[in-house]
Amino acid sequence: MNTDIAQLVSVGLFSPKPDETIAFFHDYLGMMVTHREGQSAYLRAYEDFYQYTLKITEAAQPGLEEITWRASSQEGLERVVGRIKASGMSGAWTDKDYAHGPAYQFCMPEDHTMKILWDLEYFKAPPELRSKLRNRPSKRPLHGIPVRRIDHANLMVCDVKLNRDFMVDVLGFKLREQKEGSDGGPVGAWLSVSNLVHEIAMMRDPSGVRGRFHHVAYWYGVPQHLHDLADVLAENDIPMEGGPAKHGATQAYFLYCFEPGGNRIELFGDNGYQIFDPDWQTVVWDVANEADLLRSSIWYGGQLPRSFYRYGTPVVPGYSLEELNA
Ligand code: FE
Numbered sequence: 001m002n003t004d005i006a007q008l009v010s011v012g013l014f015s016p017k018p019d020e021t022i023a024f025f026h027d028y029l030g031m032m033v034t035h036r037e038g039q040s041a042y043l044r045a046y047e048d049f050y051q052y053t054l055k056i057t058e059a060a061q062p063g064l065e066e067i068t069w070r071a072s073s074q075e076g077l078e079r080v081v082g083r084i085k086a087s088g089m090s091g092a093w094t095d096k097d098y099a100h101g102p103a104y105q106f107c108m109p110e111d112h113t114m115k116i117l118w119d120l121e122y123f124k125a126p127p128e129l130r131s132k133l134r135n136r137p138s139k140r141p142l143h144g145i146p147v148r149r150i151d152h153a154n155l156m157v158c159d160v161k162l163n164r165d166f167m168v169d170v171l172g173f174k175l176r177e178q179k180e181g182s183d184g185g186p187v188g189a190w191l192s193v194s195n196l197v198h199e200i201a202m203m204r205d206p207s208g209v210r211g212r213f214h215h216v217a218y219w220y221g222v223p224q225h226l227h228d229l230a231d232v233l234a235e236n237d238i239p240m241e242g243g244p245a246k247h248g249a250t251q252a253y254f255l256y257c258f259e260p261g262g263n264r265i266e267l268f269g270d271n272g273y274q275i276f277d278p279d280w281q282t283v284v285w286d287v288a289n290e291a292d293l294l295r296s297s298i299w300y301g302g303q304l305p306r307s308f309y310r311y312g313t314p315v316v317p318g319y320s321l322e323e324l325n326a
Pocket of ligand 1: 201215217
C-alpha cells in the first residue's frame with residue numbers, strides 16, 4: 001500500500017453569508033483569520049501548523065469549493081498525479097492559491113474538487129501570538145471554545161463504491177470502516193492515510209444530486225468541550241443537529257451544528273480509536289440489520305434526525321432543513 005498522500009491540509013467552503021460564516025468560526029470555534037483575498041478568507045485553528053485549514057469564499061449557495069491534501073514528498077506528489085492522469089479523471093496544475101505551491105487540482109468521479117500539493121507555507125506566529133510551548137504554533141485563543149486542528153471531511157455521493165474505489169485505487173487511501181446496505185453495496189465509507197480512522201468519509205446521497213458536501217470536522221481532543229460549545233451555541237440560537245454523543249463507527253465523540261451559511265460543521269471531542277495494524281481488515285457494518293444501523297450511527301446519546309442522512313450543501317429542492325424536519 002503506498003502512502004503518497006500524507007495528510008488533509010484544508011477544506012474550502014462556499015457561503016452565501018461569508019461575514020457571518022467567518023464570525024462563526026472566529027467567535028464560537030476560536031479560529032483566526034490569517035488572510036483575506038478577493039471574495040475569500042483563510043482561517044486556521046491554534047494548533048494547525050499550516051497557514052490555513054479553512055477557506056471561506058462568498059457564493060450564492062453553500063457547499064464545497066475544494067479539499068486540499070499534502071503529498072508525502074515531491075516524488076509522492078508526482079506518483080499520485082501520474083495515477084490520476086492514468087485514471088482518465090480531468091485535472092490540471094495550478095499555483096494560484098494563497099500559501100500553496102504548485103498543486104494538481106482534479107475532480108472526483110462525482111465532481112467534488114480536490115487538490116494535491118507538496119509545497120506550502122507554515123504559519124509563523126507574530127510575537128504577540130507566539131506560544132511558550134515550542135510544539136504549539138500559536139497561543140491558545142481567549143475567545144470561543146477554541147478547536148485545536150482540522151480533522152476530516154465528509155462527502156455526499158450518489159455512488160459510494162465508485163468514489164471509494166477512486167480514493168483507494170488511485171489516491172492510495174485505506175478503507176477503514178464501511179456500511180453496507182440491503183443490496184450488499186456500500187452506503188458509507190471511512191478512509192484514511194494515517195492511523196486516524198478517517199481523514200475523509202462519504203455517505204450515500206438520496207437526493208441523486210452529484211457533488212454535494214456533508215461536513216467538515218475540527219478536533220478538540222477533550223469531549224467536555226463539546227458540552228461547553230453546545231451550551232454557547234444554544235445561548236446564541238446556532239442550530240445543532242446531533243450530539244454531544246458517541247458514534248459507533250469510528251467511536252468518536254461528536255457534535256453537529258450548522259454555520260450561518262448553511263454548511264454542516266462537526267466538532268470532534270475525541271477521535272475514538274486509532275489504527276496501527278498494517279494488515280487492517282475493513283470493519284463492516286450491516287445497516288440492513290436494524291441494530292447495526294442504529295449502533296453504527298449512535299453508540300450512545302440521542303439518535304440523529306432525518307436531516308442528517310439527507311441534508312447537504314448545496315441545498316436542493318425537497319431537501320432543505322425545513323422540509324426534512326417538517
Ligand atoms: Fe464526521
